[in-house]
Amino acid sequence: MRLLRIVPDNTKFDFIRFRRISFPLSAILSILAIWAYFGIGLNFGIDFIGGTLIEIQNKSGPADLAKMRTSLNALGLGDIQLQQFGAPSDVLIRVPQQPGGEDAQQQAVAKVRGVLGADVEYRRVEVVGARISGELLSYSTIGLVLAIVGILIYLWFRFEWQFALGAMIANVHDLVLTVGFLSLMQIDFDLSSIAALLTILGYSLNDTVVIYDRIREMLRRYKRMPMDELLNISVNSTLSRSVITHLTVTLALLSLLVFGGPGIHSFVAAMTFGAVLVGSYTSIFIAAPILLYLGVGAGRQESTDPADKIESANIRFNS
Amino acid sequence: MYFSRWKSLTTLLTAMLICLFVVPNFFAESTIKSWPKWAQRHVVLGLDLQGGSHILLEVDSNYVRREKAEQLRDDVRRVLREARVGYTGLVTRGLTVEVRIREESDLNTALTKLREISQPLGGLLSATGQRSVDVVDAGNRMVQLTITQPGITERIRQSVEQSIQIVERRVNELGTVEPSIQRQGVDRVLVQVPGLQDPQRLKEILGKTAKLTFRMVDMSISADQAQQGRLPPESDLMYGPQKDGRPAYVIEKRTVVSGEDLTDAQPGFDQRTSEPIVTFKFNTNGARRFAQATQENVGRPFAIVLDNEVISAPVIREPILGGSGQISGSFTVQQANDLAILLRAGALPAPLTIIEERTVGAGLGQDSIEKGVRAAWIGSIAVAVFMIATYGVFGIIANLAVLVNVIMILGVLSILNATLTLPGIAGIVLTVGMAVDSNVLIYERVREEVRGGRSAIGALDSGFTRALATILDSNITTFIAAAVLFFIGSGPVRGFALTLGIGIITTVFTAFTLTRVMVAAWFWYFRPKTVPI
Numbered sequence: 001m002r003l004l005r006i007v008p009d010n011t012k013f014d015f016i017r018f019r020r021i022s023f024p025l026s027a028i029l030s031i032l033a034i035w036a037y038f039g040i041g042l043n044f045g046i047d048f049i050g051g052t053l054i055e056i057q058n059k060s061g062p063a064d065l066a067k068m069r070t071s072l073n074a075l076g077l078g079d080i081q082l083q084q085f086g087a088p089s090d091v092l093i094r095v096p097q098q099p100g101g102e103d104a105q106q107q108a109v110a111k112v113r114g115v116l117g118a119d120v121e122y123r124r125v126e127v128v129g130a131r132i133s134g135e136l137l138s139y140s141t142i143g144l145v146l147a148i149v150g151i152l153i154y155l156w157f158r159f160e161w162q163f164a165l166g167a168m169i170a171n172v173h174d175l176v177l178t179v180g181f182l183s184l185m186q187i188d189f190d191l192s193s194i195a196a197l198l199t200i201l202g203y204s205l206n207d208t209v210v211i212y213d214r215i216r217e218m219l220r221r222y223k224r225m226p227m228d229e230l231l232n233i234s235v236n237s238t239l240s241r242s243v244i245t246h247l248t249v250t251l252a253l254l255s256l257l258v259f260g261g262p263g264i265h266s267f268v269a270a271m272t273f274g275a276v277l278v279g280s281y282t283s284i285f286i287a288a289p290i291l292l293y294l295g296v297g298a299g300r301q302e303s304t305d306p307a308d309k310i311e312s313a314n315i316r317f318n319s
Numbered sequence: 320m321y322f323s324r325w326k327s328l329t330t331l332l333t334a335m336l337i338c339l340f341v342v343p344n345f346f347a348e349s350t351i352k353s354w355p356k357w358a359q360r361h362v363v364l365g366l367d368l369q370g371g372s373h374i375l376l377e378v379d380s381n382y383v384r385r386e387k388a389e390q391l392r393d394d395v396r397r398v399l400r401e402a403r404v405g406y407t408g409l410v411t412r413g414l415t416v417e418v419r420i421r422e423e424s425d426l427n428t429a430l431t432k433l434r435e436i437s438q439p440l441g442g443l444l445s446a447t448g449q450r451s452v453d454v455v456d457a458g459n460r461m462v463q464l465t466i467t468q469p470g471i472t473e474r475i476r477q478s479v480e481q482s483i484q485i486v487e488r489r490v491n492e493l494g495t496v497e498p499s500i501q502r503q504g505v506d507r508v509l510v511q512v513p514g515l516q517d518p519q520r521l522k523e524i525l526g527k528t529a530k531l532t533f534r535m536v537d538m539s540i541s542a543d544q545a546q547q548g549r550l551p552p553e554s555d556l557m558y559g560p561q562k563d564g565r566p567a568y569v570i571e572k573r574t575v576v577s578g579e580d581l582t583d584a585q586p587g588f589d590q591r592t593s594e595p596i597v598t599f600k601f602n603t604n605g606a607r608r609f610a611q612a613t614q615e616n617v618g619r620p621f622a623i624v625l626d627n628e629v630i631s632a633p634v635i636r637e638p639i640l641g642g643s644g645q646i647s648g649s650f651t652v653q654q655a656n657d658l659a660i661l662l663r664a665g666a667l668p669a670p671l672t673i674i675e676e677r678t679v680g681a682g683l684g685q686d687s688i689e690k691g692v693r694a695a696w697i698g699s700i701a702v703a704v705f706m707i708a709t710y711g712v713f714g715i716i717a718n719l720a721v722l723v724n725v726i727m728i729l730g731v732l733s734i735l736n737a738t739l740t741l742p743g744i745a746g747i748v749l750t751v752g753m754a755v756d757s758n759v760l761i762y763e764r765v766r767e768e769v770r771g772g773r774s775a776i777g778a779l780d781s782g783f784t785r786a787l788a789t790i791l792d793s794n795i796t797t798f799i800a801a802a803v804l805f806f807i808g809s810g811p812v813r814g815f816a817l818t819l820g821i822g823i824i825t826t827v828f829t830a831f832t833l834t835r836v837m838v839a840a841w842f843w844y845f846r847p848k849t850v851p852i
Binding site: 128167191199214237256 | 698785
């Protein structure tokens with residue numbers, strides 16, 4: 001049986017030289033993302049701004065959204081949003097946070113129930129008060145920062161500090177782009193999005209660490225090889241693994257996206273963009289080349305002898 | 320590629336043992352009840368999968384503060400009266416009670432007596448030196464008593480503890496299966512009730528303080544006069560229920576009998592009108608006081624007040640001496656039922672407010688399980704096919720390792736009696752994607768070694784050794800993220816962090832041991848000259 005070779009053996013792409021394109025590209029994308037975040041803003045779900053979310057299923061076929069909208073907005077509960085959710089009979093209703101405290105929220109739910117009557121099945125009701133949403137937001141922010149710091153410390157112990165810094169720059173870049181993407185697409189930003197951000201952080205670091213591991217190994221073995229060449233060989237020799245792993249993760253995510261139902265849609269969308277699209281690009285095109293600027297391997301005696309270049313071009317891992 | 324027999328055996332046994340813990344999940348709850356305790360552990364479906372309500376309640380701390388301050392004022396009044404100390408201007412400001420002692424000569428006695436109100440906190444064993452009230456001589460014969468923050472916290476803590484017991488009794492009366500009631504933080508109670516059809520009723524029952532009092536109606540003025548502001552100081556203006564058009568009543572502040580004196584309450588029907596009612600029984604103390612009050616007030620109305628609402632105000636036709644009676648208030652059958660539950664369970668020490676509610680219907684839960692499981696299967700099969708296409712026989716080994724991996728995740732979840740949520744299923748699917756990565760790392764390294772011209776055994780050996788360090792490094796970063804998520808997250812998100820974290824551990828385990836044992840077994844069986852990879 002002939003086995004699949006997605007990345008041909010002995011691929012040699014000059015990733016390091018490509019930084020002249022990838023760095024400006026990332027800078028532009030990051031600026032765009034920051035603009036999207038501040039200009040458009042995240043579409044915060046009730047977890048973070050409070051309010052009520054009701055998912056209903058119309059018992060008698062497709063739901064009449066327009067009619068529901070008119071009757072619900074007549075309740076005077078603020079701007080009630082309706083949205084078809086999955087099947088045509090399923091509707092997601094968002095009632096904003098009510099002034100007048102927690103009891104007012106519960107009364108709002110009761111009013112909505114009164115209007116919708118008995119023709120619908122209540123599939124999900126979530127009511128989050130102002131205090132809880134504030135707490136969730138601050139815990140989530142603290143959590144993200146803690147995770148970043150924790151990983152930074154781990155990498156710092158395990159590698160040199162330059163690697164830790166490089167990985168962090170690369171992955172904060174991932175998070176910035178993902179947040180920009182979520183703002184631009186107005187995907188619901190709720191607790192599961194925080195889960196997605198943390199997982200993206202873990203996954204793209206995972207990728208970066210694999211490449212860094214190889215760079216470290218190469219640094220120990222080829223003490224005289226020019227740095228850009230060493231980085232290039234490291235990225236190229238782990239390229240097949242990067243591609244194959246991303247394909248398998250993509251297969252898993254696509255399956256969740258298509259078959260997992262609307263309940264985990266926002267989570268999977270964020271994951272697919274952040275971990276698969278951006279994450280793989282970052283570890284190859286940003287995390288590795290950035291080490292050139294952070295002074296990794298400073299003090300090495302790089303050779304200018306062309307013979308060494310030839311030697312390095314024929315590297316085999318058989319020492 | 321040498322792996323000692325003992326190591327291989329231990330590896331296989333560990334994996335098998337953990338996998339065995341999955342078994343109870345395939346049997347009905349009633350079947351495994353008869354098994355030994357350690358074998359009963361199984362995965363619990365989260366509320367998002369089996370349907371149910373998650374309700375977070377918070378004790379009204381302002382109420383506790385007000386109540387505590389009122390109590391302090393009463394204590395000050397009582398202590399000074401008992402000590403026969405004259406005082407003027409007893410006022411409450413927030414958590415502070417101020418009192419001016421009339422005679423300078425009494426000041427020291429007053430201070431000594433008032434200091435006795437203050438109690439040490441934390442009990443005998445864990446005395447912290449903190450006291451419940453600070454007593455300060457503010458000069459000019461003025462004494463200030465302030466409730467300390469620890470004093471308030473202690474009171475809130477007690478309220479939560481009592482509330483948990485009462486909420487437990489109320490929820491159990493509803494006949495729900497396996498409700499969970501826990502304290503959260505200082506002032507919160509988390510109620511989780513799986514598979515509930517009607518959370519509205521649960522919320523109504525949880526949201527009521529259920530403070531029941533029997534008091535006399537003040538006949539000295541009419542309700543209309545009272546509404547214009549001529550309310551006697553010893554009476555309150557109160558209203559009846561919404562459904563009766565909120566009629567106004569003037570009710571004496573003095574309580575004849577309160578709900579604490581009830582020994583039983585049952586729903587029933589009035590024999591004449593066949594209207595739903597609640598019948599109740601007093602304890603001896605309550606019965607005596609109720610008998611006395613009804614004897615003295617024949618022909619006058621008395622009021623049954625629940626949480627500051629007048630349920631009904633019947634006229635006493637004859638003295639009620641038997642210590643039992645009935646409450647009628649044009650109830651529906653369910654309302655009568657719920658009122659009886661509330662009265663039996665007792666009153667909450669302070670009102671509880673619902674600050675978070677998440678309810679999932681059983682239908683959505685079932686849908687989520689179906690969709691989640693389908694996504695998991697399709698994703699896994701796609702990954703498996705891809706792996707075989709890429710690595711051939713090694714792909715099969717990888718798939719076996721991943722399969723064992725997933726079963727082990729479920730096994731560990733069972734051992735922990737953990738909760739599986741929809742994001743948790745997503746976590747498992749992602750683990751499949753990631754678990755494969757450890758195999759990919761190993762195989763790619765082996766490929767490189769083969770290309771480097773190594774012998775079959777040499778390539779496998781160094782492929783494994785070199786890849787394992789990388790696998791460990793790369794998984795620890797994800798594990799840190801999962802751990803953080805586990806500690807900050809709640810509910811479903813926590814379920815995701817849990818499966819992700821367990822998945823990482825099992826992935827590292829299978830990569831280090833199981834995959835290696837399988838590859839070694841394959842190698843020693845076929846003894847190939849080259850590695851088909």
